[in-house]
Amino acid sequence: MSDSNDSNQPIIYVNDGINDEMPLMSVTSLDAGEHSIGIESRADQLVTDIREGLQRYRSERQPERLQQQLWRTVQILAVVSLTSFGLVLLQQQTSRRRRAAEQAYAASHSPDDPSIDLRERVTQQRRRSVLEAKLVTLQLIQVGLWGGSLFYLLWLFPQTRWIVPLVFSILHIPLQVALLILGIFIAIRLTGLAVDSSFAVLQERSMLAPTSSQRVTLRFSTFSQVVKSIVTSTLIAIGILWALAMMGVNLAPILAGAGIVGLGISLASQSLVRDIINGFLVLFEDQYGVGDVIVVGEVAGFVETMNLRITQLRNEEGRLITIPNGHITVVQNLSKEWSRVDLQIPVGLTANIDDALALVKQVALDMTEDWQWKALILEPPLLLGVDHLDHVGAVIRLWMKTMPLKQWDVAREYRRRLKNAFDAADIPIGIPQQSIRVTPWPPVNPAVGPGPAASSADAAANAATDAPTDAAPDPTDDLATDAVALHHHSRPYSNSHLSS
Numbered sequence: 001m002s003d004s005n006d007s008n009q010p011i012i013y014v015n016d017g018i019n020d021e022m023p024l025m026s027v028t029s030l031d032a033g034e035h036s037i038g039i040e041s042r043a044d045q046l047v048t049d050i051r052e053g054l055q056r057y058r059s060e061r062q063p064e065r066l067q068q069q070l071w072r073t074v075q076i077l078a079v080v081s082l083t084s085f086g087l088v089l090l091q092q093q094t095s096r097r098r099r100a101a102e103q104a105y106a107a108s109h110s111p112d113d114p115s116i117d118l119r120e121r122v123t124q125q126r127r128r129s130v131l132e133a134k135l136v137t138l139q140l141i142q143v144g145l146w147g148g149s150l151f152y153l154l155w156l157f158p159q160t161r162w163i164v165p166l167v168f169s170i171l172h173i174p175l176q177v178a179l180l181i182l183g184i185f186i187a188i189r190l191t192g193l194a195v196d197s198s199f200a201v202l203q204e205r206s207m208l209a210p211t212s213s214q215r216v217t218l219r220f221s222t223f224s225q226v227v228k229s230i231v232t233s234t235l236i237a238i239g240i241l242w243a244l245a246m247m248g249v250n251l252a253p254i255l256a257g258a259g260i261v262g263l264g265i266s267l268a269s270q271s272l273v274r275d276i277i278n279g280f281l282v283l284f285e286d287q288y289g290v291g292d293v294i295v296v297g298e299v300a301g302f303v304e305t306m307n308l309r310i311t312q313l314r315n316e317e318g319r320l321i322t323i324p325n326g327h328i329t330v331v332q333n334l335s336k337e338w339s340r341v342d343l344q345i346p347v348g349l350t351a352n353i354d355d356a357l358a359l360v361k362q363v364a365l366d367m368t369e370d371w372q373w374k375a376l377i378l379e380p381p382l383l384l385g386v387d388h389l390d391h392v393g394a395v396i397r398l399w400m401k402t403m404p405l406k407q408w409d410v411a412r413e414y415r416r417r418l419k420n421a422f423d424a425a426d427i428p429i430g431i432p433q434q435s436i437r438v439t440p441w442p443p444v445n446p447a448v449g450p451g452p453a454a455s456s457a458d459a460a461a462n463a464a465t466d467a468p469t470d471a472a473p474d475p476t477d478d479l480a481t482d483a484v485a486l487h488h489h490s491r492p493y494s495n496s497h498l499s500s
Contacts, residue, residue, distance in 0.1 A: 010043035012050065024050070060158045069156055080149045087142045091135055098131040129196065133189040140182065177243050184239040191231045199224045222289035222306055229307045272309070274326035279308035282325060288333045293405060295332035296323055338378055339407035341400040343414065346393045346430030353386065353394055356427050360396050363418050373413065376406045393430020 009028055013021040025046075032042040059065055151167075154160045168175070199221075245251055281287075288294045292303045294313070299321050301313030311328065313321040347356045364381035367373050379401040387397035402410045422429065 010039060012043065012047055014050070014054075057158070066157075073153055073156065076149060076153065080145055083145060084142055087138050087145075091138050094131055094135050094138070098128055098135075129189075129192060133193065136185075136189070173246060176246050180239060180243055180246065184235050187235055188232050191235070192228045195224055195227050195231065199227075221291060222283065225290060225305070226283060226307055271324070271326055275309045275324045277326075278328060279306075279311075279325035282306075282311075282328070283308075286336075287331055288336070292336060293334040295334065296328055297330075299323070300332075300334075334407075335404040337404065339402050339404050341398075341402060341407045341411045341414065343398045343400070343411065344387065345396045345398065345418065347396060348393045348428030348430050349433070351393075351427045355425065356394070357383065357385065357396060359421055359425055359427065360398055360418065363421050364398060364400060364414065367410075367414055367417060373410065376403050376410055378402060392432050395430070 009026045011026045012024045014024045015021055027039055027043040027046060029039050032039040035042055035045075037045070151164055155164050241251060241254075244254070283289075288303055288306075288311075290303050290306050294300065294303060296311075296313070299313060299315065301315035301319075301321055303311060304314045304320070305312040309325060311323050311325060313323065315321060345360060347353065361381065361383045364383070368377045368380065377400055382399040382401075384397040384399065386394050388395035400407075400410060400414070
């Protein structure tokens with residue numbers, strides 16, 4: 001009930017069941033004015049609220065009400081457990097789908113359209129991003145489900161209800177920062193999916209010939225990665241500023257000094273600025289993209305990652321090589337638009353060179369007619385002829401224009417076929433040759449006759465002839481009679497022979 005005192009302020013009384021009336025509070029005009037109502041109306045409103053609160057307090061602590069709350073708790077836990085179990089099943093299903101997609105991509109190959117391999121790789125990468133985002137979303141939903149259920153159950157019982165406002169008062173700012181981080185993460189995932197979807201639509205509209213199709217796929221994949229990295233950096237910067245504002249940090253000095261700090265960083269980090277500018281020019285001029293095979297200086301490899309600052313290559317040994325874009329001055333792109341097989345075939349000197357030329361060309365023509373390889377070879381093979389001639393043999397040169405990144409596959413298959421054809425036609429492969437010549441020492445001059453060494457040898461031979469036949473041979477006689485030197489030298493275009 002309420003009453004008025006000498007200052008005409010209503011006083012609210014409460015009956016505790018022992019004493020008749022106890023003053024609880026008085027209602028002031030300031031309180032009434034804050035709620036834009038009269039002082040008496042405010043007093044009546046407070047009386048109603050207090051009465052309802054006391055009745056609720058008493059009813060919530062009755063045994064029957066506690067039993068109802070326990071039963072509701074069991075129901076909530078059951079629903080949450082079933083929902084969580086369903087989320088776990090969805091996570092397992094999504095993980096299996098991702099693994100199955102990766103295995104299917106690894107086993108897939110299309111000889112009819114090699115650009116499908118690259119498009120499939122890019123598509124699979126986007127699919128994995130979608131599945132990863134789905135997995136993270138399911139995990140966040142599960143964490144939010146259990147966290148929200150726990151807070152609701154604490155609020156459900158009056159004995160533990162005080163914990164909820166205490167936790168919110170202590171973790172107010174950390175919870176806000178955590179929700180901000182969650183929102184930034186979701187925004188990064190959603191923008192990444194949006195960028196991938198947009199570039200996928202543009203890519204499908206730009207599909208023409210297989211070579212241009214593959215190049216468009218490479219370029220859109222590279223631009224997609226760069227745009228996503230820029231958007232990610234921007235969102236992270238916005239999130240940091242927002243978190244500082246939540247913590248009560250004044251952002252005006254920070255934003256005012258950002259220009260000065262940026263100028264100082266740009267002057268101190270000129271290499272970083274050069275990397276970014278060069279990376280932009282590489283993208284704009286389409287010097288190379290993700291999926292190309294390039295040679296930069298002394299390193300070569302498959303372009304695995306690229307952004308405005310760095311380019312990462314994966315070489316044949318699996319090593320990841322990181323190159324700042326500012327250090328790239330000369331780059332060799334081995335897979336832009338088309339590639340070439342440059343074969344230099346050594347043929348033995350004893351082989352018929354015309355037959356060897358005809359066989360080399362015929363094997364290449366047969367390969368272009370094979371359904372497994374004709375889609376990879378863009379033009380008829382070009383036989384340049386005998387490119388070199390030395391003591392090893394005749395070197396025949398052949399060019400074959402192929403799809404990008406397919407020159408190594410075509411070259412391996414051609415070498416295998418050519419080896420079998422050479423064996424069947426009995427055409428030898430060129431090998432280094434040497435000749436060995438045996439000459440007497442010292443050399444004999446026909447005009448002068450044998451020298452002193454020869455006369456001594458003849459005398460020794462005559463003496464050996466006049467000797468008794470039953471005498472034992474002297475092993476030193478060979479050293480006295482044979483004064484012969486053995487030497488060898490290389491002579492191009494000749495077989496080994498023996499002369500004296």
